[in-house]
Amino acid sequence: MIKTDIVVIGGGPAGICAAINAASSGAKVLLLDRDSQLGGQLIKQTHMFFGSQKQHASVRGIDIPGILVKEMEEYKDNIQIMLDATVLGIYEDGVLTIEKNDDYIKIKPKGIIVATGASEKFPAFPNNDLPGIYGAGAVQTLMNVYGVSPGKSVFMVGAGNIGLIVSYQLVQAGVEVKGVICRGPRYGGYAVHASKLKRIGVPIMPGHRVIHAHGKDKLERITLIKLDENKKEISGTEFDIETDVLCISTGLTPLGELLWQMGCEMKFIREFSGHVPVRNEELETTVPGVFVAGDVAGIEEASSAMVEGRLAGLCCAKKLGFTNPEYSSLKEDYLQQLHDLRSGPVGDGIRKGLAKIVV
């Protein structure tokens, strides 16, 4: 049985930042990730980030893990990293069980920070399980991490930032993008991403949805239908498009299984795209000593995930008696950064969601 002060579950932007701040406050930290490298989904984000300097704006996503890992090295005496390690369960006595390379390991921490991220949602239509229909994250992993083209041509479902960005990345990788659809009357992502696509001739088609996928053993063709302004189908407007890849980018949902298992009070929050834990301003859930950070607390951006990680790390350590000498000013700074990131019209939904879940 491994004993430690704080276990951080998930080594993406939120988890790494949580580990850094817990360790810099003096706590011994064990950082776990089921992948064989740190960085979470940043390792495939080739685009530059928004936000402010503090959240690495204008840096490509793929370059951020390196910056964070370097920062983490300053506290290496306090941080142990365990990769290829999947948390299987958390028990009533506070013991975590982990599978690593077919070994079964038990860990007993005093505090837990859950930063497990999110998984992709999946729209319903007949044959939506055909091979060739992939999540946008999967397409990014395949082409940006492993250098394998997802197919000859791709049709994109979803015109939020991820859908727009991945479409552009596909063209960069030499793949034809036949079109991008969304159900609403306008694309949902930032104009800067949409105009990049328009410049290279990729059609953005608002007011459409996929009603059928076709193919014997794998995707060959899709049927689309036009939608009116209320997203209702207009009968007689069906048409087919040939494509061997359909990329699904219809949003993410928080990966909260471990929080459910621990008995954290969970609520469905539409603005956060799924069930998220009730928590206080310091990101502590209703189970004392269990904190959350990043997409598992509600779908947002990597920039806010990093700040949440820092806040959760700082506050979880304090709860266990490791008070950072600059605790108050750091906490104020992180809360201010989060406030700034969530201000303006882009943060409307996030602010509404937070009002329902933060106690």
Add this chain to the structure above:
Amino acid sequence: MRIESHPILTFEKGKIVKFTYNGKEMEGYEGEPIAAALHAQGIKVLGYTHHRNRPRGFYCAIGNCSSCLMVVNGKPNVRTCVEKLTEGAVVETQKGRGELK
């Protein structure tokens, strides 16, 4: 298909290793996910479901959704989107739930 040139990325690849897919000899890069090595050869169907025998490919590619289960070195239900390719790996299409020996 492999992406040969990219404006931003360079792909660090392991050494070339041989493996078999349903008995057929193939090549891939050591350490890349088995599903990526197969996809590069145009193989998208990785298994068939238990109930309706429907074809399955990968979906999430991060070890989350279990759509990519195959039999690897005799072991069923291996998530090939995250399982690393090794020299001499024996990879087979999984039908249904797979059988434990």
